[in-house]
Amino acid sequence: MSEKKKIILFGASDSGKDAYQRLKDKYDIVVFFDNNGAKQGEKFCDVPVVAPIPPQHFDAEFIVITSHQWKDIYEQLNRSLNIGDEKIRIGHALLEKSKLIRDITILQVDEADNGKINTDKFEIYWLLGYQCNYTCSYCFYKMKEKNVFKVSDDQLRNATNNIASLHNKKIKVDLVGGEPTIFPYYQQLIWDLEKLPNVEMIQTETNLSRSLKYFEELFSQTVNIEKLTFSASYHFEFAKQDEFIEKILLFNRYNVRIGITFMAHPDKLQEVKRFIDTCSIYETKSVAFQLAVVLDMGMPDPRYKKSDLEWINSVNDIFRKNSNKSDSGVCIKYQKDGGNIHEIKISPRRAIADGFNDFRNMQCMAGMDSIRINEKGDVFPAMCFWESSKDDFCRGKNIFNKDEQLYFDSPVICPFSCCLVPSDVRIKKR
Ligand code: SF4
Ligand code: SF4
Secondary structure (H helix, E strand, O other), rough: OOOOOEEEEOOHHHHHHHHHHOOOOOOEEEEOOOOOOOOOOOOEEEEEEEEEOOOHOOOOOEEEOOOOHHHHHHHHHHHHHOOHHHEEOOOOOOOOHHHHHEEEEEEEEEEEOOOOOOOOEEEEEEOOOOOOOOOOOOOHHHOOOOOOOOOOOHHHHHHHHHHHOOOOOEEEEEEEOOHHHHOOOHHHHHHHHOOOOOEEEEEEOOOOOOOHHHHHHHHHOOOHHEEEEEEEOOOOOOOOHHHHHHHHHHHHOOOOOEEEEEEEOOOOOHHHHHHHHHHHHHOOOOOOEEEOOOOOOOEOOOOOOHHHHHHHHHHHHHHHHOOOOOOOOOOEEEEEEOOEEEEEEEEEHHHHHHOOOEEEEEEEEOOEEEEEEOOEEEEEEEHHEEEEOOOHOOOOOOOOOOOOOOOOOOOEEEEOOOOOHHHHHHEEEO
């Protein structure tokens, strides 16, 4: 007999399939719920699909809502079927907090400290591929496909030329993975991009696992090193502490800005505490630290005790004070119960966690001041459209094509009930 907890997934669709892939090893997925009568009675991912009924019929612990339309489904389960909150999980939102702000109408979203749409600004979020040299136990990406998309010199040249021909003067390129530095063309891409006058900043999200020599080579051959910035994560299951510190010192020597997120693995908190103490003396103007909670289904991993989470918050308060940074990133104007208009400045992650991410029916500037590029080079207005029909949203654009126009010329009406990706939350909406 299986010892895994039995659960139900709501939504026999692409996002349901994605949730199935992520959860099938950990849980026994007994059934899919779906409101679509045509799907009921069929199988999805080899699991029966049925109309929603109380979960006790299947001896299941809880139901996971996998769809973007989670609010409507939550109402259906909670109100119509009388299923309690403790039996409902929403992948990316904290249910309690979301319920508190159910009556809020979002009026405008913008980058903090910048009231107007700035046509000079353009952000390119570029996923080089899902491959990574680590296999962290909490990693979402490890479930994704492992096929490597090969990029030729010509394709790389086309990509650089396409970015060069964007009229915007302040382009920020985010290179992400998997682990972007393991792709053979990563260094060349950096050296091509940093020479473009319209590229203002190139940020790499990395686990900093490449050798000291690799980064030394990268920095020593970069002409405009002030354009480089790194967002690194430290993973206690794989990273080596001494080597990591040597790399921090190298970044310091070259004056390259780096933000380091220590993933506070719930089973390794003593080690986390010791290493943070060791590292704190390396905090400088160009090196900033933060601690991150490991999430399970969008919520803090259940292995944390309340005091662990309080400790993580208190350490982050200190880090924030040291780096002189406020918890900002996105500015949201909202109205509660049709009353006064409020304004908050918070980080995109916080906006998601607190449920301030319902942008349904708003005009989203996705595609006009930011684009997302997938591992094959396809260009989308935002990450939220990756799983949707490619032709509708990508319009055949690919960064590796010759003479491709990368931007989209009209805003998108947000079709979803919540915006789930922090970098997408930052895209302007009104
Ligand atoms: S380093 Fe990041 S991308 Fe790689 S396995 Fe760990 S969490 Fe995933
Ligand atoms: S979900 Fe997509 S369309 Fe909607 S606000 Fe987010 S980025 Fe824009």
